[in-house]
Amino acid sequence: MSAVLEIEGLRKTYRSRKRGVRHALDGFDMRVEAGQVHGFLGPNGSGKTTTLRTLLGLIKPNGGRMAILGQELPHSLPVVAGQVGAIVESPQFFPHFSARDTLGLLAQAGELPRQRVDEVLELVGLRDRAGERVKTYSLGMKQRLAVASALLKNPRLLILDEPANGLDPGGIREMRSLMRDLAAAGMTVVLSSHILGEIQLICDSVTIISLGRRVAFGPVEQVLAAHSQGTVRVRLEAVTDLPKAADTLTRAGIRVGTEPDHLLLTGVDKPATVSRLLAEQGLYVSELTPVAVDLESVFLELTATAPVPGQHRQVDQSTKVGEPGTAGTGGGWGA
Amino acid sequence: MSLYVTELRRLFKRRLTRLLLVLLVLGLAGVATAFSYSSHKLSPAVVAEAQAKADADYRQATKDWERTVAECDAAAARGEKTEERYGPDCGRQWQPQPEMFDPKWHLPYQFDFRGEFGNFIAVFAGMLALFAFIVGASFVGAEWSTGGMMNLLLWRPKRLAVLATKLAAVLSAVLGVSIVLGALWTLAFWLIGTYRGSTAKMTSGAWQSTAISGGRALALVLAVAAVAAALASLGRHTAMALGAAVGLGVISEIGIRIAVGLAGVRFGDRYVLSTYAMAWFEKQWKLLDYKSCDFAQGQCNPKELLITWQDSALVFGVGTALVLVAAFWLMRRRDIS
Ligand SMILES: Nc1ncnc2c1ncn2[C@@H]1O[C@H](COP(=O)(O)OP(=O)(O)OP(=O)(O)O)[C@@H](O)[C@H]1O
Numbered sequence: 076m077s078a079v080l081e082i083e084g085l086r087k088t089y090r091s092r093k094r095g096v097r098h099a100l101d102g103f104d105m106r107v108e109a110g111q112v113h114g115f116l117g118p119n120g121s122g123k124t125t126t127l128r129t130l131l132g133l134i135k136p137n138g139g140r141m142a143i144l145g146q147e148l149p150h151s152l153p154v155v156a157g158q159v160g161a162i163v164e165s166p167q168f169f170p171h172f173s174a175r176d177t178l179g180l181l182a183q184a185g186e187l188p189r190q191r192v193d194e195v196l197e198l199v200g201l202r203d204r205a206g207e208r209v210k211t212y213s214l215g216m217k218q219r220l221a222v223a224s225a226l227l228k229n230p231r232l233l234i235l236d237e238p239a240n241g242l243d244p245g246g247i248r249e250m251r252s253l254m255r256d257l258a259a260a261g262m263t264v265v266l267s268s269h270i271l272g273e274i275q276l277i278c279d280s281v282t283i284i285s286l287g288r289r290v291a292f293g294p295v296e297q298v299l300a301a302h303s304q305g306t307v308r309v310r311l312e313a314v315t316d317l318p319k320a321a322d323t324l325t326r327a328g329i330r331v332g333t334e335p336d337h338l339l340l341t342g343v344d345k346p347a348t349v350s351r352l353l354a355e356q357g358l359y360v361s362e363l364t365p366v367a368v369d370l371e372s373v374f375l376e377l378t379a380t381a382p383v384p385g386q387h388r389q390v391d392q393s394t395k396v397g398e399p400g401t402a403g404t405g406g407g408w409g410a
Numbered sequence: 411m412s413l414y415v416t417e418l419r420r421l422f423k424r425r426l427t428r429l430l431l432v433l434l435v436l437g438l439a440g441v442a443t444a445f446s447y448s449s450h451k452l453s454p455a456v457v458a459e460a461q462a463k464a465d466a467d468y469r470q471a472t473k474d475w476e477r478t479v480a481e482c483d484a485a486a487a488r489g490e491k492t493e494e495r496y497g498p499d500c501g502r503q504w505q506p507q508p509e510m511f512d513p514k515w516h517l518p519y520q521f522d523f524r525g526e527f528g529n530f531i532a533v534f535a536g537m538l539a540l541f542a543f544i545v546g547a548s549f550v551g552a553e554w555s556t557g558g559m560m561n562l563l564l565w566r567p568k569r570l571a572v573l574a575t576k577l578a579a580v581l582s583a584v585l586g587v588s589i590v591l592g593a594l595w596t597l598a599f600w601l602i603g604t605y606r607g608s609t610a611k612m613t614s615g616a617w618q619s620t621a622i623s624g625g626r627a628l629a630l631v632l633a634v635a636a637v638a639a640a641l642a643s644l645g646r647h648t649a650m651a652l653g654a655a656v657g658l659g660v661i662s663e664i665g666i667r668i669a670v671g672l673a674g675v676r677f678g679d680r681y682v683l684s685t686y687a688m689a690w691f692e693k694q695w696k697l698l699d700y701k702s703c704d705f706a707q708g709q710c711n712p713k714e715l716l717i718t719w720q721d722s723a724l725v726f727g728v729g730t731a732l733v734l735v736a737a738f739w740l741m742r743r744r745d746i747s
């Protein structure tokens with residue numbers, strides 16, 4: 076698979092005379108494969124928006140390497156800009172223009188056909204209100220307009236920073252199916268959000284950032300599995316084979332708990348070994364799933380941002396991984 | 411090119427641009443109309459009427475004079491002292507003379523195109539400069555403050571090109587408006603001159619010098635537009651440009667005036683911007699130094715300092731260039747968030 080987006084060792088430092096130096100990005104790595112919906116997660120102030128702004132050439136990094144669609148940034152940004160649609164953190168629009176005018180001007184600047192404007196307005200559900208001034212829109216309507224502006228170019232890479240911000244439940248669900256459709260049509264989507272249930276539903280893979288460094292990345296199941304303390308549920312085609320399977324696995328050094336209709340394994344670092352071991356015995360696995368820990372708990376654990384009773388966590392109190400490079404080298408994900 | 415067309419379209423879609431354009435046209439039309447009523451053609455009838463009034467005045471004055479002399483003579487005959495009240499010789503020496511009653515005094519004001527249109531070029535330039543300043547500043551400033559600039563940069567990541575295109579859009583719009591309205595303005599005053607004034611002595615040389623004055627006015631208006639847009643871009647807000655302009659105005663026109671006055675600097679006005687604006691319109695502007703006068707000697711010819719329009723070009727040109735360079739430099743390296 077080819078990478079649509081690659082970031083290596085990205086650094087961005089803000090200096091202020093009063094408060095000294097702040098490393099908003101501190102050797103951050105990220106990789107997004109083509110055709111994926113990629114979730115970009117992190118606590119407030121961890122550097123998500125900074126990363127996306129840097130990618131889009133809005134702020135200058137202090138170091139590191141970035142590439143989109145194989146083109147080095149920021150040098151080749153003008154080349155790829157036409158293939159990258161983006162919204163960055165509650166985008167603003169000139170309040171006195173209508174949605175149609177706003178998009179029309181963007182389309183003209185990008186030399187796109189005029190009918191594309193109506194297509195995207197239809198897509199985000201603003202068709203009937205497109206003639207009204209943006210000033211009069213609700214938060215969710217503005218957000219829809221933002222998504223429309225990002226979709227306008229029909230990009231190969233779509234970058235959305237908190238697109239669900241302010242959307243109603245129906246809108247969130249629509250956004251979810253829209254993203255699925257786009258990904259199915261070959262678009263790569265990078266999605267930053269705090270609604271982890273949503274991310275778990277939509278995304279193929281995730282990157283989790285904390286204090287400017289990556290704390291975990293990989294396919295969603297892998298990230299979940301890696302932090303389920305290796306707990307896996309196994310079902311077989313025939314329930315009667317369960318004792319034999321338990322026996323086999325125990326001999327392979329895996330702790331097995333027997334339930335009426337399935338086995339619960341702990342200490343599994345590669346689920347694939349389980350199915351291989353069983354297949355060798357002529358036992359066929361009908362289900363092999365890491366036991367449901369949800370993304371939210373994994374996120375809270377990884378970033379160390381779970382609320383503690385009686386304490387008020389401050390922003391910037393989250394996981395600080397060691398020097399860049401140490402994180403994620405072992406298993407490929409996790410810290 | 412598509413970006414340039416887009417920016418022009420954006421500029422004229424803005425309500426502020428449209429509103430100011432309407433106000434500008436109304437303002438210019440108002441000045442021209444009001445002025446046309448104050449000018450009157452000196453037709454033979456008007457001249458004759460003025461002559462008749464002057465003659466009547468002369469006759470009336472003569473009558474009054476004769477009566478006074480007669481009264482004085484009568485009083486003298488009664489043996490009263492008349493010297494004090496009527497002057498020596500009963501004031502005979504004050505007999506009114508016809509040339510003391512100039513019919514010109516009874517003539518209404520007549521607009522002279524050749525002599526006076528230059529002032530109206532300055533009036534026009536002043537109103538256009540105001541228009542250019544507000545339009546230029548708000549076009550760029552509002553784009554920054556509402557996030558439109560950031561949006562645009564996501565589409566066109568070449569920052570300098572984007573700023574330059576916006577600037578080009580503002581300048582060409584202001585240029586177009588100035589040329590169209592300037593032509594109408596000239597036509598209006600030509601018509602006032604023709605029908606309610608005088609267009610005498612408008613030789614091709616006179617037209618040429620009018621055109622050059624117009625060109626200088628246009629250059630000033632364009633410089634104002636460019637500075638306004640650049641200031642708004644520097645401050646990322648319309649108000650920044652307005653604030654900078656007001657600040658500069660106060661510092662230059664009041665602060666420096668007071669400071670050089672207190673310090674007793676010779677030709678202090680040469681540090682004041684409006685001096686250069688005057689020189690720009692008038693081709694040259696004379697500063698006088700009355701401190702060099704020795705009034706005990708009677709008449710005084712104060713020392714002079716001549717500010718030419720070339721000096722103004724230098725001051726305004728360097729100022730504009732500095733602001734533009736700063737705006738582009740900052741555009742290139744600032745973080746946009
Ligand atoms: N212009 C700036 N000057 C100084 N510090 C900044 C600036 N912009 C961002 N930062 C800092 O950089 C860090 C990362 O900010 P960023 O906006 O990327 O967070 P985020 O991950 O998008 O957070 P959120 O989830 O709240 O949107 C924060 O600590 C923030 O305070």
Ligand SMILES: [Mg+2]
Pocket residue numbers: 123124125164236
């Ligand atoms: Mg953010």
